Amino acid sequence: MSRxxxxxxxxxxxxxxxxxxxxxxxDPRSDNSRRQVxxxxxxxxxxxxxxxxxLVAVSREAAALLDLTENDCRCERFLxxxxxxxxxxxxxxxxxxxxxxxxxxxxxxxGDGRAINLGEVVNRRGEHWTLQLKGAGPTPYSRNxxxxxxxxxxxxxxxxxxAMFHLGVPTTRALSLILTGESVLRDMFYDGNPxxxxxxxxCRLAPSFxxxxxxxxxxxxxxxxxxxxxxxxxLRTFFPHxxxxxxAAYGRWxxxxxxxxxxxxxxWLRVGFVHGVxxxxxxxxxxxxxxxxxxxxxxxxxxxxxPNTTDAMGRRYCYGRQPQxxxxxxxxxxxxxxxxxxxxxxxxxxxxxxxxxFEQGWQTMMARKLGLRAFEPHSDRPLVEELLRLLPEVETxxxxxxxxxxxxxxxxxxxxxxxxxxxxxxxEQLTEPYRQRLHGWIERYRQRLQRxxxxxxxxxxxxxxxxxxxxLRNYLAQLAIDKIMEGEYSLVEExxxxxRHPYDEQPGREWFxxxxxxxxxxRPGCSMLSCSS
Numbered sequence: 002m003s004r005x006x007x008x009x010x011x012x013x014x015x016x017x018x019x020x021x022x023x024x025x026x027x028d029p030r031s032d033n034s035r036r037q038v039x040x041x042x043x044x045x046x047x048x049x050x051x052x053x054x055x056l057v058a059v060s061r062e063a064a065a066l067l068d069l070t071e072n073d074c075r076c077e078r079f080l081x082x083x084x085x086x087x088x089x090x091x092x093x094x095x096x097x098x099x100x101x102x103x104x105x106x107x108x109x110x111x112g113d114g115r116a117i118n119l120g121e122v123v124n125r126r127g128e129h130w131t132l133q134l135k136g137a138g139p140t141p142y143s144r145n146x147x148x149x150x151x152x153x154x155x156x157x158x159x160x161x162x163x164a165m166f167h168l169g170v171p172t173t174r175a176l177s178l179i180l181t182g183e184s185v186l187r188d189m190f191y192d193g194n195p196x197x198x199x200x201x202x203x204c205r206l207a208p209s210f211x212x213x214x215x216x217x218x219x220x221x222x223x224x225x226x227x228x229x230x231x232x233x234x235x236l237r238t239f240f241p242h243x244x245x246x247x248x249a250a251y252g253r254w255x256x257x258x259x260x261x262x263x264x265x266x267x268x269w270l271r272v273g274f275v276h277g278v279x280x281x282x283x284x285x286x287x288x289x290x291x292x293x294x295x296x297x298x299x300x301x302x303x304x305x306x307x308p309n310t311t312d313a314m315g316r317r318y319c320y321g322r323q324p325q326x327x328x329x330x331x332x333x334x335x336x337x338x339x340x341x342x343x344x345x346x347x348x349x350x351x352x353x354x355x356x357x358x359f360e361q362g363w364q365t366m367m368a369r370k371l372g373l374r375a376f377e378p379h380s381d382r383p384l385v386e387e388l389l390r391l392l393p394e395v396e397t398x399x400x401x402x403x404x405x406x407x408x409x410x411x412x413x414x415x416x417x418x419x420x421x422x423x424x425x426x427x428x429e430q431l432t433e434p435y436r437q438r439l440h441g442w443i444e445r446y447r448q449r450l451q452r453x454x455x456x457x458x459x460x461x462x463x464x465x466x467x468x469x470x471x472x473l474r475n476y477l478a479q480l481a482i483d484k485i486m487e488g489e490y491s492l493v494e495e496x497x498x499x500x501r502h503p504y505d506e507q508p509g510r511e512w513f514x515x516x517x518x519x520x521x522x523x524r525p526g527c528s529m530l531s532c533s534s
Contacts, residue, residue, distance in 0.1 A: 102217070132205075174206040
């Protein structure tokens with residue numbers, strides 16, 4: 002008597018079209034030893050086996066990109082594949098070879114030291130999505146590290162990837178978060194006190210994980226023919242609208258990267274996001290937010306704040322400098338591409354245009370945050386500049402301030418400061434001179450609103466569509482980490498649900514929008530973080 006056939010799993014229906022590994026040269030060596038890799042764009046390597054994987058969370062929106070349902074992801078087969086224990090037919094696991102400038106200095110070869118690309122899935126809409134496991138073990142690019150990741154950093158990346166998507170910020174995506182059942186040794190603050198932490202693996206999705214550093218390394222090594230091959234592949238695959246590869250198309254491509262990077266910086270400033278480690282190897286050529294390491298959300302408005310302990314002295318990657326650092330990073334990419342173009346003028350023009358695109362985007366963004374019909378430079382620039390001088394003088398929650406500003410009436414009111422009170426961390430800082438300055442700014446703002454003649458309800462609706470009520474505050478992520486350490490996963494699910502609707506009021510969930518509590522002011526994980534994971 003024949004056995005009944007096991008119904009095929011949805012994972013078996015995934016179609017892989019591994020364009021990158023098919024078109025570009027691989028590292029000829031197959032051993033997984035740390036080394037310098039030349040004349041290759043990647044090294045083939047398999048994830049390590051883990052002992053006892055457990056699914057913590059899955060994003061149904063990211064799953065849908067692969068034509069999977071949430072139920073498809075909550076099964077043993079999915080768990081084993083996305084923990085790295087087994088491969089699907091068609092997968093071609095590999096780690097990318099790239100370099101980068103770190104904190105302004107050329108760091109030579111870096112590469113995917115703890116990320117392994119499983120392959121490229123083509124969904125029913127013809128979209129390509131690269132599946133990447135982060136924390137799945139060592140690669141030839143791991144240097145002295147183990148290639149693993151821990152729960153705290155993996156959860157933060159999982160939640161933030163999806164939070165940024167729902168905020169409307171270009172980003173890589175996160176499919177799943179899995180505990181490995183292994184312990185990983187980490188020195189969280191590089192202070193000589195390492196401790197064992199729960200290991201985890203996150204699956205990230207992106208059309209491509211190519212970054213500035215992929216091109217920089219080939220240029221720095223003088224591997225010009227391979228650089229051209231990689232650039233031509235990039236144009237044909239991701240930028241076909243720019244025409245056939247050649248010097249003119251290369252210039253148009255760089256100009257597009259400048260534009261999308263400028264747009265990304267405007268988004269980061271709009272929602273108060275600080276990347277924390279804007280090295281050139283963490284800059285996507287597709288204009289995506291990539292590599293969520295020691296990031297943070299600007300809670301009290303301080304343009305000099307950085308979430309990265311490594312950056313605490315120089316503050317190179319602080320909130321307010323991100324647009325300038327992006328420009329610097331683009332200049333390094335321009336240097337890498339210059340041998341292919343043969344002249345510098347197209348690159349220099351694109352870098353000048355970056356400043357124009359950013360400025361125009363910033364003006365439009367600030368007008369929307371303030372509920373204005375359009376940005377009028379002669380009147381609105383002084384208005385915005387005065388506000389941005391006022392906000393850091395007292396500890397002011399950026400997210401709450403702009404959300405509450407929508408409630409300030411455009412007409413006469415006895416105390417126009419009243420709707421903003423919840424945004425201030427220390428009411429005692431609201432001295433009489435400060436109150437008078439703030440009141441004066443609100444009066445100028447009110448007069449500006451009257452020129453637009455928008456009804457208050459319509460202005461409030463417009464402002465609430467760009468000023469989120471819910472962001473992934475640092476202390477919220479830490480609370481979720483604490484709960485998982487206790488074996489409780491429900492807070493992660495609830496938080497993911499809240500972050501799906503960041504601009505909505507969500508009655509009953511208001512506590513997720515509250516400003517940072519006092520206990521979180523200096524607690525590790527709630528204020529600053531290191532690059533350690």
